[in-house]
Amino acid sequence: MKVLRIAICGDEEYFRLLEKELIEKYMEGQGYECIIDSYSSGEEMLSGGKEGESGKPEALPYDIIILDVSMGEMDGIETARRIRQRNEKVKSEMAMYRSISEHLDKQRKRTHEYKNQIAAISALAAAKQYGKLGAYLEKIDTNLKISGDAIDTNHVIVNAILNTKYREAVDKGVSFVLKINDLSGLHMEEEDIVVICFNLLDNAIEACSQRGPCNHSEGKVVKFKFVLEEGRIVIAIKNSMERKPILKNGKFVTSKMKEANEHGFGIRNVMETVEKYGGQYAVDSGGGWFSFTILIRNPVA
Template sequence: MIEQISLFTVDLIGHISCLLLCTAPFQRSCTKKRLLLAFLGTLVAGYFITAVPVIRELPIKAILLIMLFTVFCHTCYEGKLLTQCLCAAFSYVIMLALDTAAIFLFCNWVGMPREQLFADPQLYMICALFSYIVIFMVSFAIWRFAHSWAKIEEISVSGSLIMLLFPLMSLGTIAFLFQVTAKDYSVSHWAILNALGLVVTNAVLMGLLHHIEQEAEERKQNTALQHQLETQLEKTQVLLEAQTAQRKQSHDFKHHLSVLSGLLQKGNLSAARQYLAEIFETGQMDALAVHSNNPVVDAILNQKYAQACTVGIQVDFAINDLAKFPLSNRETVVVLSNLLDNAIEACETHKGTRLIRVKIQCSEEKTILSVINTIDKAPVMENGLPVTTKADPLTHGYGLQNIVSILAKHGACPVIHCQDGWFHFSVVMFTKAVSPALGRGQTTQILP
C-alpha cells in the first residue's frame, strides 16, 4: 500500500512538473474551473500510461505522454497545435534528462550499480523521490522565469520540424547513457554532465522558441511598415504632381477667361461660343473627373481615374460632398490608393468588360465607402482577406491589411467578397455622434 502511494506521488510530481514546463510559454485561454478539470483528467490519463506494463516503456510511453501534454496545452492555452507539441516534447526531454542526472548522482552517492539499486524497493523509492523533487524544483524555476517571456502563438512548420530533431536526439542519448551505465558502481562525471547538458540545452532551445517567434513577427511588421512607407512616399509624389497640374489648369483658366472677356466686350458672341466649344473638346475645362470638396480625395481619385483610362478601364463615380470625410489625409491616401490600385490591377487582366465603380457618400450619421470591380477569377480568401498571388508574398499583400487596420481604428469592419464576376469591398463608418452599439462593426454591401 505504501509502495503504491509512493509511486502515485512520484508520478504526480513528474506530471505536474512536465505540465508546468510545457505550458510556461503560453497564455491561458480558459476558466480556472476548466483548467482544473483538464489538469485532473491529464493526471489520471498520465498515471494510466505509466501504470500499464504494455505501454509504459520507451518509446511508446514518451509518444503517448507528449500527445497527452499537447492535448492539455491545446485545450487550456492559446497557440498553435504544432508549437504546443514541440514544447511538450522539449518539456518531456528536460524532465527525462533531469531524472537521468539525478539517478546517476544518487548511484554515486550510495556507491551501488543502478540495476542493484532498482532491485531494492526501498532504495528505488528513495531514489525516485530524490529525482522527482529535483525535477519539480527545476521545472518550477523555469516556469516562474518563463512568465517574463512574451507568449508564443506559433512558429513555422519547417522551424518546428527542425527543432524537433534535437529532443529526439536527446532521447536517444539518454537511452544510450542508461544502457552503458546499467552495471557501473560509479557513474562517470562526464555522463552526469552530459545529462545536465541535455537539460540546459533543451531548456535554452525551448526558450528560443519565443525569440524565433518574436523575431519573425518583428520582421513581418518591419516589412509591412517598409511597404507602407514606400506607398506613402509614392502617393505623396502623386499628390504633388496633381497639385502642380491643378495650378497649371488654374493658370490657363485665367487666360481662357481673359480671351472670352475680350470677345464678349467686342460683342463677338459667335467667336466666344466657338472658343468655348474648342476648350471643351480639348478637355481643358473638365480635366478633373471628381470634385468632392476634399482636395486629397480629389487628387487620388482623379489620378487613379487617369491611370485607369490609359489602360482602357471605365470608372464610374458616385461622390457627394466629402469635406467631412472621417479619415485623416494619411489614412485617406493609404485606403483609397490601395483600393483603386487593386481594382485597376484586377481589371487589367480581365478579358471582358473592364469596369470599376466607386461610391463614397458622406452624411451627418455615416460615411459609405464602396469599391467594386470586374474580375476574372475569385481570389483565395484567408482570414477574410484575399491571398496575394504575387511571386514575393513578403513584400505584397499588405495593402488590404493596412486598410483593415485603419478602418478598425474608426470602429468599422469591411465586407470583402467576390460574386458573379465582381469583387466587392464595402464599409460603413459611423460618426462619433452615433451610439457604438448601433455603429461599430456594421457594414454595407453594394451590388453592381
C-alpha cells in the same frame, strides 16, 4: 568608402555588442564604413529608436537588419513582418502623395491658364472681334473637356485620388463606375484616406487590367462608392473577376509572389486603418465579383 546603415535588434546586450564588433571588423575589411544602431526589442525599433521620435511612421533607413528570432514580447519573425508591412505602407503612401502633388500642380497651372484666357476673352470682346471670340471660346471648351477633372467631392484629397485613379483605369481599358456625394464633412486623417482609397483602387484596377480578354458579363469594371450617410462613412469597392482570389493567413494572394506580397500588405493596411477608427469591414468574392465594404462612424465636428 561605401557607407552601410545596419540595425541590430536583440534582447541581450552582450550579444548585441559582440555582433556590432564583429560586423564592424568584417565590413571594414570589405571596404565599408558602418553606421550601426542597436535596439533591445522589436517594439523599440518600430517606435523610432532610442530618441523617441514621434510623428508619422517612416520606412526604416537600414540596408541590413539583424534580428534575434527568440526575443520576448515580439520575436524576430513578427518584427520582420511588421517592418515589411510598414515599409509597404510607406511605399504606397509616397506613390499616392506623388500623384496628389502632380494633380494639385496641374490644377495650379490650369488656374493660371484660366486667368490668361479670361484676359484674352475680355480683350476680344472689347475689340468687338466676335468671330474670333466665338472660335476662341469653342477651343477653350474643347480643352476643358479634355483636361478638366471628371470628379468633384468637395474634398481636395479624395478628388486627387479619384481623378488620378479614374484616368489610370480608363488608360488601362477598365470601366470606372462611381457613386459619391458631398464629402466636405468627412472627418478622417488625410494619410488614412490615402491608405484606404489608394490600396483598394490600386488592387481593383490592377486585378482587372492584368487579365486578357474578359468573359465577365460586365467586362473589366471597377465600381467604387464613397459617401457620407446617416453619420457614417461608407466606402465600398467591387471589381469583376473570373477566378476567386486566394485567402491565406488573412491576406489575398495572386499567382505572382511579388504581387501576392504587395496586395496582401495593402489589404492588411486597409483593415488596420479601419480598425483604428473602430469601424467594420466585410469582404466577399462571390458571383464573379470581389468586394470590400467599409463602415466607419463619422463624428460631427
